[in-house]
Amino acid sequence: MTEPLLRVEDLRTYFDTPAGTARAVDGVSFSIAPGETLALVGESGCGKSMTALSILQLVPEPAGYIAGGHVYFQGVDLLDYTWEEMRRVRGADIGMIFQEPMTSLNPVFTIGWQLMEAMAVHGKGRGPDTRRRAVELLTRVGLPEPERLLRQYPHELSGGMRQRVMIAMALANNPKLLIADEPTTALDVTVQKQILELIRELQQDFGMAVLLITHDLGIVAEVSDTVAVMYAGQIVEYATTRDLFRAPAHPYTRALFASRPSRDQRGRDLITIEGIVPQATAWPPACRFAPRCPERWPACENVAPVYQKLASPGEDQTGPAERGVRCHLYHPELARTRPEQPATLEVHP
Amino acid sequence: MTATPLISVRNLVKEFPVRRGLFTKRQVKVAVDGVSFDIQQGTTFALVGESGSGKTTVGLMVLDLLPPTRGEVLYAGEPIHARKGRERLALRRQMQVVFQDPYASLNARMTVAEALTEGMMIHRIGASARERRERAAELLRQVNLPPEALDRYPHEFSGGQRQRIAIARALSVEPGFIVLDEPTSALDVSVQSQVLNLLRQLQQDLGLTYLFITHNLDVVGYMADEVAVMERGRIVERGTVDEIFDNPQQEYTRRLLAAVPSVEAALR
Ligand SMILES: Nc1ncnc2c1ncn2[C@@H]1O[C@H](COP(=O)(O)OP(=O)(O)OP(=O)(O)O)[C@@H](O)[C@H]1O
Ligand SMILES: Nc1ncnc2c1ncn2[C@@H]1O[C@H](COP(=O)(O)OP(=O)(O)OP(=O)(O)O)[C@@H](O)[C@H]1O
Ligand SMILES: [Mg+2]
Ligand SMILES: [Mg+2]
Numbered sequence: 001m002t003e004p005l006l007r008v009e010d011l012r013t014y015f016d017t018p019a020g021t022a023r024a025v026d027g028v029s030f031s032i033a034p035g036e037t038l039a040l041v042g043e044s045g046c047g048k049s050m051t052a053l054s055i056l057q058l059v060p061e062p063a064g065y066i067a068g069g070h071v072y073f074q075g076v077d078l079l080d081y082t083w084e085e086m087r088r089v090r091g092a093d094i095g096m097i098f099q100e101p102m103t104s105l106n107p108v109f110t111i112g113w114q115l116m117e118a119m120a121v122h123g124k125g126r127g128p129d130t131r132r133r134a135v136e137l138l139t140r141v142g143l144p145e146p147e148r149l150l151r152q153y154p155h156e157l158s159g160g161m162r163q164r165v166m167i168a169m170a171l172a173n174n175p176k177l178l179i180a181d182e183p184t185t186a187l188d189v190t191v192q193k194q195i196l197e198l199i200r201e202l203q204q205d206f207g208m209a210v211l212l213i214t215h216d217l218g219i220v221a222e223v224s225d226t227v228a229v230m231y232a233g234q235i236v237e238y239a240t241t242r243d244l245f246r247a248p249a250h251p252y253t254r255a256l257f258a259s260r261p262s263r264d265q266r267g268r269d270l271i272t273i274e275g276i277v278p279q280a281t282a283w284p285p286a287c288r289f290a291p292r293c294p295e296r297w298p299a300c301e302n303v304a305p306v307y308q309k310l311a312s313p314g315e316d317q318t319g320p321a322e323r324g325v326r327c328h329l330y331h332p333e334l335a336r337t338r339p340e341q342p343a344t345l346e347v348h349p
Numbered sequence: 350m351t352a353t354p355l356i357s358v359r360n361l362v363k364e365f366p367v368r369r370g371l372f373t374k375r376q377v378k379v380a381v382d383g384v385s386f387d388i389q390q391g392t393t394f395a396l397v398g399e400s401g402s403g404k405t406t407v408g409l410m411v412l413d414l415l416p417p418t419r420g421e422v423l424y425a426g427e428p429i430h431a432r433k434g435r436e437r438l439a440l441r442r443q444m445q446v447v448f449q450d451p452y453a454s455l456n457a458r459m460t461v462a463e464a465l466t467e468g469m470m471i472h473r474i475g476a477s478a479r480e481r482r483e484r485a486a487e488l489l490r491q492v493n494l495p496p497e498a499l500d501r502y503p504h505e506f507s508g509g510q511r512q513r514i515a516i517a518r519a520l521s522v523e524p525g526f527i528v529l530d531e532p533t534s535a536l537d538v539s540v541q542s543q544v545l546n547l548l549r550q551l552q553q554d555l556g557l558t559y560l561f562i563t564h565n566l567d568v569v570g571y572m573a574d575e576v577a578v579m580e581r582g583r584i585v586e587r588g589t590v591d592e593i594f595d596n597p598q599q600e601y602t603r604r605l606l607a608a609v610p611s612v613e614a615a616l617r
Contacts, residue, residue: 013487043537044508099531160400188400195609215537218610219565245616259542260612263570268572269549276507319427 003075003097004031005209006055006177011069011151013054015048015280022280024050024064026233029307032177035203037210039224041217041243041256045277048213053178055211056096057086073177075232092120095175097166097183105154106167111138111165112150119172137168142194167195174206181213196223199244217260221245229253232288233280235307249310249325251295287328297338300326353426354387355413355526355558356394361420362384363406363582378439380406382582383420388524388575391552393559395569395590398579404562408528411560412444413437424526445519447512449531454515455503461489462499466521466577468522488517492547509540516547520555530562545572553605565607570594578602 013025022065025047032038040048053059057078058339071078074096078086085213090096091113092349098104108115131150132232138146154162163186169177178199185190200223202208212224220227227244227250229237237250248254278284282289291302310323310330328334381403388394392539396404408417411422412428422429424440425462432440448454455464465485466478475481486496492513503511512532519527533541546597547569551557561572569576577587578601586599597603 043539133521137594159402189566189608189610190399190604192610196610216610217538218612218615221612221615222610242616245612259538261542261545261571263567263590265571269546272543272546273539276509333614 003100004072005034005036005074007031007070007072008051008055008073009053009070009072010069011054012067013050013059013064014067015064017281019279020281023233023283025054025266026283028230028233028235029241030228030235032209032211033210034176035207036226037203037212037224039220039227040211040213040230041215041220041227042230043256043273043277044215045280046230047280048230049181051230052096052181052211052213055179056090056094057081057083058090073289086093091169091175091178092173095170095173095178097170097178098161105162107154109153110150111152111154111157113166117152117174118169134168135170137172138165140198140302141165141168141171142191143168160188160191163187164191164195167198171198171202174202175208176206177209178202179211182215183212185215192219199223217257224264230257232277232283233254234288234326235324236289236326237324238277239310243323249330250289250322250327251329252289252294255294287326295329297328299334299337303328305334305335350391354423355390355425356388357423357426358384358386358411359423360405360422361407361410361422362418363403363410363415363479364418379582381410381415381417383524384579384582384584384586385420386575386584388526388558390558391556392574393552393561393572395561395563395576396570396579397563397566398578399605400564402579403582404579405530407447407475408560408562411447412528413440414446416526423590440474442468442528443524444528445522445524445529446530447515447519447532449534455511455518457503460500460502461485464503464514464518465489465499465521470520472522474522484490485517485521488520489514491520492517493543507540509536509543512540512544513547516544516551520551523612524557524561525565526558528560531564532561533568534564541568560578566594566606578605 008031010031011028012305015024017023028051030038040051042048050059059066066079066123068193069147078089111135116130118129119133134150135146143164144163149349157165167183177255182346184195187195199210203210214220224241226240228235229250231252237253244253248257255271259273261270273292286302286304291299292294305328307324307328308330310325361381361384364377364379367376384407386394398404398405406415410417414609416430424443429440440456445532449528462482465488466481467474469481469484475484489496489498494513501542503514508515511531533544536544552559563569573590575587575589577584578593586593586602588595593602593604597606
């Protein structure tokens, strides 16, 4: 097995709030190998962005803090790094694209200045070469008239153009790991396709690994190798993309997949997930999904499920990635306490 | 022969003045360039296309919120832009809109009750404040929110709940036609399914007609009866969902369809 590039272990990121401690990320573990794309999916508020920000040590302080865990990058725990050391890692070895592009570009500097600055900070120097590469990058993310763009300011660009500039900046130094939080939500499908293809090319050429956060299950299916499904600050299911879509194990994953509209569902009600993600200050005590789960039985409300390995059903298993799920349905003893029921997903009234 | 369409859009053109430099000549940007389509009562017509192709601009003109440069919109056979005063107000009531961002369309300082009764007052629906409040509670029930929500403010709700409040507000004046401009684009799939189920339910119960503007072709496949594909201000192709998805005639439509990430295609 290839040594993982990134190994996150029991990561916990909490917030002090007037309502108590919000456990936004609550014991998350996963790893990403060089060249691999791991997708992090789940509903709004389940902790995806906070996981990404924790890896980069950009959790909003002082309310938020990393309460425990390890973030091994190339074998070294980034949580031991100083702010200055971390600053050098960000943007060089780890590129990042955030959810809100406007806040990450400085309104008073030109696009060219910011892009070349990002390249210069990390040791490549400034010169005609930098400029040539800046133009090349802007072209690669599909921006027209890159020469002109270098002289423009962020406010002169549309949201989609700004997002593409952000992507160019994240890729400027050929990072080993790209953390992309909803990188293409503001973009058109055709531009989105171009960006996803560019990322894939960089993975093939340089072995770049990607942590991709997205709501779009179509994107997950098309670009990711493995998927971690998050719910209420925890990973509830982990599998190769193929296994996950073929046979989602966790009732949450199943409901998430089944709620996707499509032409096949015309004229029928879509499956919905009853209720909403609870507050991070008050996760349900045992299984966090239990109150919304169509399969729940008393054990789910009394015993917290642990994350356990699952046999992979995939016949053409390509990687060594293991499967795991956090649900009593797969617990050898507790599953037996479940009253007899058809194992189908039911629509809630 | 079909009945008179509820909405009939004829050769709509919208030009916006653009100022390039201080001393250069005045120029115009043609945002919508001769768009025509009909929407039958009780059906859903989807408008798809790349960003900037003119979808929202068409929607705003259909709603009489933006005057067209040329062309006209007929509501039940009658031109809308010619109407004045009381008649125009009556039409405004018939046509409502729900936008992508429910934060932007709900006034943060208004309680849900105020938001839901504002339109009723303008259009003189409900005899008393009490009756209007009862109607508001009933609207919340229709969109699956508890009556306690009436006295709360928009920020106290999740994105999907806010979008349902925005839909309830659109319904508060008993419209016949709703423009839905990316109504679920900001929502989780799980919440999106709630909103889509609700929209379909309302269409069945109340015979509503929708103009559904979206980037999301999965949603189009699920919701729409007819689809028009826009490119640079023009409709390049139009047809039923099956026609457009299974047998696209235009290169642009094929490109658009191919660009949409699809679970089915990826796992084949
Ligand atoms: N500044 C903060 N103070 C308190 N709690 C916070 C703060 N920021 C985030 N949280 C909590 O952390 C949890 C996780 O938030 P996060 O932004 O990671 O969600 P997400 O999965 O990225 O959602 P989305 O899909 O909406 O981006 C949420 O429940 C949120 O309430
Ligand atoms: N008030 C205005 N002044 C100048 N140009 C405008 C104005 N409103 C819209 N436009 C331009 O008209 C074109 C069509 O815009 P419109 O918002 O209708 O597109 P759209 O298809 O809804 O795009 P999106 O999918 O991004 O919402 C765009 O090029 C836009 O920049
Ligand atoms: Mg997020
Ligand atoms: Mg628009």
